[in-house]
Amino acid sequence: MGFYLKRRLLQTIPLLLIIAILCFILIHQTPGGPLSVYTFGRKIAPRDIERIKDSLGLNKPLYWQFFYWLRQVVFYGDLGYSYVTWQPVSKLIWERLPNTVILMFSALFLSILFAFPIGIFSALKKYSLFDYVATTFSFIGYSIPIFWLGLMAQLVFSVKLGLLPSGGVRTPGLPFNLLDRIKYLVLPSFVLALTFIASWSRYMRASLLGKLRENYVITARAKGLSEVAILFKHVLRNALIPVVTIVGLQLPLIFSGAVITETIFAWPGIGRLLFHALLRRDYPLIQGILLISSLVVILSNLLADIAYAYINPRIRYE
Amino acid sequence: MNKRDKNLTISTFPTGIFLEVWRRYKRHKMALVCSFILIFLYLLMILAPWITPNPNQQDLSNRYSPPSLKHWLGTDELGRDFLARLIHGARVSLTIAFTAVLIALLFGILVGSIAGYYGGFIDNFLMRFVDIMLTLPELPLLLILAVLIGANFLTISLFIAAFSWMTVARLVRAEFLGLKKKEFIEAAIALGASSWRIIFRHLLPNSLAPVIVAATLGIADAILIESALSFLGFGVQPPTPSWGNMLTNAHDFLWRAPYLAIFPGLFIALTVLSFNYVGDGLRDALDPFLKE
Numbered sequence: 001m002g003f004y005l006k007r008r009l010l011q012t013i014p015l016l017l018i019i020a021i022l023c024f025i026l027i028h029q030t031p032g033g034p035l036s037v038y039t040f041g042r043k044i045a046p047r048d049i050e051r052i053k054d055s056l057g058l059n060k061p062l063y064w065q066f067f068y069w070l071r072q073v074v075f076y077g078d079l080g081y082s083y084v085t086w087q088p089v090s091k092l093i094w095e096r097l098p099n100t101v102i103l104m105f106s107a108l109f110l111s112i113l114f115a116f117p118i119g120i121f122s123a124l125k126k127y128s129l130f131d132y133v134a135t136t137f138s139f140i141g142y143s144i145p146i147f148w149l150g151l152m153a154q155l156v157f158s159v160k161l162g163l164l165p166s167g168g169v170r171t172p173g174l175p176f177n178l179l180d181r182i183k184y185l186v187l188p189s190f191v192l193a194l195t196f197i198a199s200w201s202r203y204m205r206a207s208l209l210g211k212l213r214e215n216y217v218i219t220a221r222a223k224g225l226s227e228v229a230i231l232f233k234h235v236l237r238n239a240l241i242p243v244v245t246i247v248g249l250q251l252p253l254i255f256s257g258a259v260i261t262e263t264i265f266a267w268p269g270i271g272r273l274l275f276h277a278l279l280r281r282d283y284p285l286i287q288g289i290l291l292i293s294s295l296v297v298i299l300s301n302l303l304a305d306i307a308y309a310y311i312n313p314r315i316r317y318e
Numbered sequence: 319m320n321k322r323d324k325n326l327t328i329s330t331f332p333t334g335i336f337l338e339v340w341r342r343y344k345r346h347k348m349a350l351v352c353s354f355i356l357i358f359l360y361l362l363m364i365l366a367p368w369i370t371p372n373p374n375q376q377d378l379s380n381r382y383s384p385p386s387l388k389h390w391l392g393t394d395e396l397g398r399d400f401l402a403r404l405i406h407g408a409r410v411s412l413t414i415a416f417t418a419v420l421i422a423l424l425f426g427i428l429v430g431s432i433a434g435y436y437g438g439f440i441d442n443f444l445m446r447f448v449d450i451m452l453t454l455p456e457l458p459l460l461l462i463l464a465v466l467i468g469a470n471f472l473t474i475s476l477f478i479a480a481f482s483w484m485t486v487a488r489l490v491r492a493e494f495l496g497l498k499k500k501e502f503i504e505a506a507i508a509l510g511a512s513s514w515r516i517i518f519r520h521l522l523p524n525s526l527a528p529v530i531v532a533a534t535l536g537i538a539d540a541i542l543i544e545s546a547l548s549f550l551g552f553g554v555q556p557p558t559p560s561w562g563n564m565l566t567n568a569h570d571f572l573w574r575a576p577y578l579a580i581f582p583g584l585f586i587a588l589t590v591l592s593f594n595y596v597g598d599g600l601r602d603a604l605d606p607f608l609k610e
């Protein structure tokens with residue numbers, strides 16, 4: 001398993017490099033170049049632009065700039081400075097990253113908490129009323145655009161009922177209070193989780209149905225094991241393997257969803273940071289966020305791999 | 319008439335692959351209903367210029383007017399007819415979704431065919447590329463591309479396609495790998511058929527069933543992605559209506575006119591749902607051709 005993980009970790013390095021290079025090239029090829037934040041809609045002398053370019057090293061060849069940036073990132077963890085606020089990009093990201101991770105993981109937790117039992121119950125009671133309702137709801141849940149669901153949740157729970165706050169992470173001015181934080185987390189995390197509850201419960205159902213037909217289930221029944229014992233001791237673990245693979249594959253989607261959810265619920269995570277950076281064309285910040293979000297996605301994929309290896313003995317004992 | 323004769327009469331019926339698929343498709347009631355919804359939507363879209371008022375006609379004295387006989391779904395923040403904007407928005411959103419899926423299909427089939435047919439190093443290389451593409455954070459990259467390169471019909475379709483061809487490539491490759499071992503391919507090789515002919519005449523037509531299903535579901539996904547992009551303000555630019563950008567300012571009118579926030583989302587959800595059900599129905603209908 002150590003070898004397996006090491007190989008996976010090594011694979012991520014070229015991937016990160018490719019993403020970084022692509023982003024670098026794109027930014028420098030855009031009309032206006034990296035300094036369009038200054039030139040756009042402002043009267044600024046060409047002389048001053050040249051001066052800024054010189055001071056930022058933008059007149060050096062592209063490869064030099066790239067390797068300089070890479071060196072700063074790798075050796076000093078320095079992602080450069082925001083062109084808008086002149087704060088270090090790494091500081092801006094570190095402030096926001098925990099919020100995104102909290103949102104992603106609570107959505108992941110909720111998705112698993114709901115999707116797995118729903119899927120298992122649907123499979124055990126195949127073609128029952130519950131199964132039928134769950135199927136219909138998962139089709140609907142899978143088809144609802146996440147940003148609209150967010151708006152509707154705000155409309156119902158904040159505007160009409162006034163039960164939950166419509167945005168933010170905590171009541172301003174209040175000291176840290178877990179209950180308060182959870183109150184703010186409920187809407188965004190449920191909105192983010194719904195799509196995944198819908199699709200993962202389907203995968204869980206399909207996978208479990210497939211495994212319930214296996215011969216070892218018949219053997220277990222013949223031995224006189226109770227249905228509960230068969231389910232928990234024999235079937236579930238095998239049925240989980242393909243589902244965990246899919247959960248791992250869909251982690252990038254949770255991150256994508258978090259970007260939208262954060263924007264709607266004014267959740268100060270890196271998705272919202274990216275949204276504002278894009279509006280202001282703050283290139284160093286965009287680049288930093290892209291790198292960090294790729295890292296987040298890759299790391300969460302790695303996490304899924306570890307979980308996968310843990311439940312799949314064929315990999316664990318390799 | 320005994321059972322045997324009955325079977326005989328049925329077998330003299332005109333049959334064919336399409337009739338067979340249609341017969342199976344009809345059994346999926348939801349898929350059938352959803353096909354009619356989509357056909358209705360298409361008629362609306364095609365007839366839009368004749369049946370709806372100008373979607374960009376502003377009437378500032380009539381802002382946020384509630385649904386009435388003149389404006390069935392009311393008017394928006396600039397007094398524009400909301401239903402007209404929804405129907406014209408459908409044209410924009412669905413055209414982009416279709417173009418994106420078409421591009422994704424072409425590219426996915428190309429990559430999948432090459433990987434599946436040639437195998438070996440090429441296959442390995444292409445499939446690792448697919449793996450890499452699947453681990454990228456899609457939405458942040460789409461947003462960045464839209465800002466850096468610019469967003470119009472074609473670029474948005476291309477961006478969406480760039481992140482959705484992988485499923486098709488994987489499916490086509492898997493089909494090819496299975497089919498390559500079949501006798502009819504061996505026969506074609508023995509007869510001296512060129513690689514080109516084997517791929518396009520023999521392998522590809524036999525791998526289309528799962529691709530058709532994936533394409534249908536892909537349209538649903540493309541609509542969702544486009545609407546998200548446009549909602550965030552980086553996709554289709556106003557005043558051109560799209561289902562996503564009609565919700566961009568929803569926060570401003572959530573208090574005053576909540577129905578303006580409700581309808582575009584309902585349209586998206588209903589259309590996406592229909593495509594998902596149609597895809598599901600096609601999957602069932604094409605089942606004998608889908609290999610497990």
